[in-house]
Amino acid sequence: MRQRLYPLEDLEDIPGTTVFTAKRSRQAYHLHKFCMSLMDADNRNAFKADERAYLDRFRMTEEQKQAVLDRDFNGLIELGGNIYFLVKLSNTDGWSTQKAVGSMSGMTADEYAAMMRDGGRSPEGQRSKREGN
Amino acid sequence: MARITAGIATSHVPAIGAAFDQGRDRDAYWAPVFAGYEWVKGWIRDNTPDVVILCYNDHASAMMLDIVPTFALGFAEEFEPADEGWGARPVPTVIGDPDLAGHLAEQLVIDDFDLTIMNAMDVDHGLTVPLSLMFGKVEEWPCRVIPLAVNVTQFPTPSADRCWQLGRAIRDAVAAYPEDLDVQIWGTGGMSHQLQGSRAGLINPEFDVAFLDKLANGAEDLRNITRLEFLREAGSEGIELIMWLIMRAALGPKVEELHRFYHVPASNTAVGHTVLRPA
Numbered sequence: 001m002r003q004r005l006y007p008l009e010d011l012e013d014i015p016g017t018t019v020f021t022a023k024r025s026r027q028a029y030h031l032h033k034f035c036m037s038l039m040d041a042d043n044r045n046a047f048k049a050d051e052r053a054y055l056d057r058f059r060m061t062e063e064q065k066q067a068v069l070d071r072d073f074n075g076l077i078e079l080g081g082n083i084y085f086l087v088k089l090s091n092t093d094g095w096s097t098q099k100a101v102g103s104m105s106g107m108t109a110d111e112y113a114a115m116m117r118d119g120g121r122s123p124e125g126q127r128s129k130r131e132g133n
Numbered sequence: 134m135a136r137i138t139a140g141i142a143t144s145h146v147p148a149i150g151a152a153f154d155q156g157r158d159r160d161a162y163w164a165p166v167f168a169g170y171e172w173v174k175g176w177i178r179d180n181t182p183d184v185v186i187l188c189y190n191d192h193a194s195a196m197m198l199d200i201v202p203t204f205a206l207g208f209a210e211e212f213e214p215a216d217e218g219w220g221a222r223p224v225p226t227v228i229g230d231p232d233l234a235g236h237l238a239e240q241l242v243i244d245d246f247d248l249t250i251m252n253a254m255d256v257d258h259g260l261t262v263p264l265s266l267m268f269g270k271v272e273e274w275p276c277r278v279i280p281l282a283v284n285v286t287q288f289p290t291p292s293a294d295r296c297w298q299l300g301r302a303i304r305d306a307v308a309a310y311p312e313d314l315d316v317q318i319w320g321t322g323g324m325s326h327q328l329q330g331s332r333a334g335l336i337n338p339e340f341d342v343a344f345l346d347k348l349a350n351g352a353e354d355l356r357n358i359t360r361l362e363f364l365r366e367a368g369s370e371g372i373e374l375i376m377w378l379i380m381r382a383a384l385g386p387k388v389e390e391l392h393r394f395y396h397v398p399a400s401n402t403a404v405g406h407t408v409l410r411p412a
Contacts, residue, residue: 010361015332018330019288020287020288021288025197025201029198032193032197039215039216040216041220074330077329083329084192084197084286085198090218091218096148096400097400098400101334104329104331105330105331105334115334116397116400117398119336119338120336120401120403121333122335123340123365126332
């Protein structure tokens with residue numbers, strides 16, 4: 001068996017970063033099924049007409065449903081979600097990917113857009129919780 | 134005999150596709166991005182391949198929910214642009230090459246790559262944005278395309294070295310194909326970006342430029358970058374850069390860099406683009 005090049009826990013060592021694993025993928029399966037259902041215009045209309053009723057068609061947890069209703073993207077990622085599924089929701093809302101992504105950064109959309117125009121977030125101090133570099 | 138004549142790498146940011154489709158490519162924000170692709174649009178008019186093997190990742194459009202293939206080869210005659218939540222991009226249907234794809238699948242499995250075969254799938258911005266950037270607005274794409282989808286989303290992704298090995302095997306497989314075909318290989322995605330959490334918006338120009346430098350000269354070193362290092366240095370979505378290594382390895386030991394472009398930002402992402410030719 002091949003040796004790992006680093007301890008698996010190191011994947012948890014990156015600040016503000018949740019690594020999407022098979023386990024998380026399973027945890028979010030029904031949430032993601034909901035997200036992918038929004039690739040169909042009829043489903044998007046049904047969701048917009050009554051978000052709660054539409055969400056109840058899926059075997060998602062109550063927390064996942066609430067986080068969708070709140071458009072709480074950090075919460076959705078904590079509950080197993082991955083951004084490539086979640087943007088189906090923000091696309092349905094007519095949000096840009098930048099707006100959806102920026103909503104997780106603790107900044108306003110304008111602040112986030114300005115940071116990106118200025119060259120983005122520096123990796124300095126953002127590489128490792130342990131090393132603080 | 135078929136031969137790989139060139140490799141192209143490019144980011145495949147969805148917002149670039151939206152700007153392209155909505156005619157915002159001359160806006161102050163987008164003009165510098167599209168200017169970086171003017172050179173390749175001219176070059177590819179004179180160097181249009183018969184087939185592009187296009188390495189990209191599916192963004193939870195055709196896979197990733199029920200099936201998560203590490204490497205998936207598109208086998209259909211046609212691939213429709215996917216509806217990613219705001220209607221499908223108004224771009225032509227992508228025409229495949231099931232004959233060459235069949236040859237690749239056979240040869241790559243013999244070479245110990247346990248490929249998934251996709252007999253039907255839609256293709257998302259990961260595949261269609263690069264086509265728009267190279268070919269512009271067209272009625273139909275000027276060449277056939279074999280999609281090669283790589284899992285860069287769910288851990289563990291394939292390693293950089295595994296992608297390198299796959300690229301080398303693709304080179305051998307193409308060279309063994311009896312038909313006289315001009316084949317290009319494209320690696321897409323990247324460069325540094327992170328689309329989640331409090332570290333969202335991470336951009337690392339030092340890492341990106343070093344990666345571009347090595348791609349042209351010293352690419353073997355890139356095989357040793359671990360998944361963890363990609364995440365730390367290039368952001369959680371920057372690991373898409375492993376797909377560039379499939380492209381690079383398929384070009385053989387030495388390359389000539391014909392063109393390079395780097396720009397920050399496009400939406401959340403550092404845009405990188407290079408055109409390489411086997412030397």
